[in-house]
Amino acid sequence: MKILTFSGNSPSDALKKAKMEVGDEGMLIETREIQKKALGKEPLYEIVIGIDENDIPSSYQKPKKPLQQQTPLRQESEDILLNISKSAEQISQISDVTRPQFDYTDKKTQTVQNLNLAEPKELKEIKNQINKLGDKVKLIQDMFWDEKAPELESQIPPEFAEIYKLSVQSGMDRKHLDAIMRMTLEHMPLQMRENSTTVKRYFQTLLRKVIPIRMETNPSMGSKKVIMLVGPTGVGKTTSIAKLAARYSFLMQKKYKVGLVVLDTYRIGAVEQLMQYARMMKLGIETVVDPPEFSAALESLKYCDYILIDTMGSSPYDKNKIEKIYECLAANSTDYSVDVVLTMPSSIKYEDMLVTYENFSSLGVDTLMFTKLDETKGYGNIFSLAYETKKPISYFSVGQEVPEDLVCATSEFLVECMLNGFNRSKA
Numbered sequence: 001m002k003i004l005t006f007s008g009n010s011p012s013d014a015l016k017k018a019k020m021e022v023g024d025e026g027m028l029i030e031t032r033e034i035q036k037k038a039l040g041k042e043p044l045y046e047i048v049i050g051i052d053e054n055d056i057p058s059s060y061q062k063p064k065k066p067l068q069q070q071t072p073l074r075q076e077s078e079d080i081l082l083n084i085s086k087s088a089e090q091i092s093q094i095s096d097v098t099r100p101q102f103d104y105t106d107k108k109t110q111t112v113q114n115l116n117l118a119e120p121k122e123l124k125e126i127k128n129q130i131n132k133l134g135d136k137v138k139l140i141q142d143m144f145w146d147e148k149a150p151e152l153e154s155q156i157p158p159e160f161a162e163i164y165k166l167s168v169q170s171g172m173d174r175k176h177l178d179a180i181m182r183m184t185l186e187h188m189p190l191q192m193r194e195n196s197t198t199v200k201r202y203f204q205t206l207l208r209k210v211i212p213i214r215m216e217t218n219p220s221m222g223s224k225k226v227i228m229l230v231g232p233t234g235v236g237k238t239t240s241i242a243k244l245a246a247r248y249s250f251l252m253q254k255k256y257k258v259g260l261v262v263l264d265t266y267r268i269g270a271v272e273q274l275m276q277y278a279r280m281m282k283l284g285i286e287t288v289v290d291p292p293e294f295s296a297a298l299e300s301l302k303y304c305d306y307i308l309i310d311t312m313g314s315s316p317y318d319k320n321k322i323e324k325i326y327e328c329l330a331a332n333s334t335d336y337s338v339d340v341v342l343t344m345p346s347s348i349k350y351e352d353m354l355v356t357y358e359n360f361s362s363l364g365v366d367t368l369m370f371t372k373l374d375e376t377k378g379y380g381n382i383f384s385l386a387y388e389t390k391k392p393i394s395y396f397s398v399g400q401e402v403p404e405d406l407v408c409a410t411s412e413f414l415v416e417c418m419l420n421g422f423n424r425s426k427a
Helices: 011-022 073-094 108-118 121-141 158-169 174-187 196-210 237-251 268-281 293-300 319-330 350-363 380-389 411-420
Strands: 002-008 027-035 044-051 225-230 258-262 284-287 306-310 338-345 367-371 393-397 406-408
Touching: 002 011, 011 027, 011 044, 158 174, 158 196, 158 380, 158 411, 174 196, 174 380, 196 411, 225 237, 225 319, 237 258, 237 268, 237 306, 237 367, 237 393, 237 406, 258 268, 258 293, 268 284, 284 293, 319 350, 338 350, 350 380, 367 380, 380 411, 393 411
Parallel strands: 225 306, 225 338, 258 284, 258 306, 338 367, 367 393
Antiparallel strands: 002 044, 027 044, 393 406
């Protein structure tokens, strides 16, 4: 195999030159930056191509740079192994974790010695080239990164192309993604940027750090929790109320007493549905038609540990229905604090989520709940709303089954959905 080098002002430029000279038979081995862009100077990149001698066109002219000046493959492999070992320790410190997520202990010398005993030199060099090939193929698949990279002050390495593409496809707002990218480049050790797997792990850790989550807590002795679900029509509030009721009544270590309050008298079907759930689970239920009845309904359920309130669905632009809910909250003369949970489907665009939040914010939204996670492939909109509003997420609804398809929110689950897709087995 012959090793050929080509240079250009960008990786894509160098790749085009290589294709013009040797066609599509070459195998991309390495991309490196020779000269950074500066005042009066253009950037310079060099790519290394491996090609069978029989496939080299007769018109090809040998590069001026001799092969002997390149870094030996064995030495380069050992340097990468050492850098990953150090980077693992750095990411664990920055992420405030007590144990690294991946264990690259300082076994470089032992590993290399074992390889020396077990494998011939030629085989080791081939394996080193194959190990590098994965990252380089991703670079080609993402096409010419310089043409797609965000316009940030700092230059983004090509290895960030995959993670940036996944984040955009997830529906994350571009300004939020660029802000996270800036944070990543600012805090990420330089040694870690040449490995796309390490870049993805670091990016996932950073995303988890900035997602606000409300952990589930149980009511203390002698107190109760009053939870009101509000949101647009058809998002699954009534089904979510039933899931919460079943969870608090049967699925927790202590079986709590749960009561239901229905404000959704606009839809007879919703009232009947919740009453059916109440009969099946033997729960107390009250209906409220006018705001003055709200306090009386809460008082009649004072024996309960949890009081769950289902409200009428409302378009974010229907101010009258939102005002009706506000009047009920304002008429609350009890000592019970109402936790307002804005419930939205995960399948709508981030811009629509933001409008919904802004129009329901007059109710004093405390947490967010997202439904229908099984009906979409993009979850970056959820991240962007929580990141923008700084409101914590409390629950995810991942299907129609009661009570199985309810998940207590975690940042790990949301990031996994964003970058790798929804997996019911991990819910």
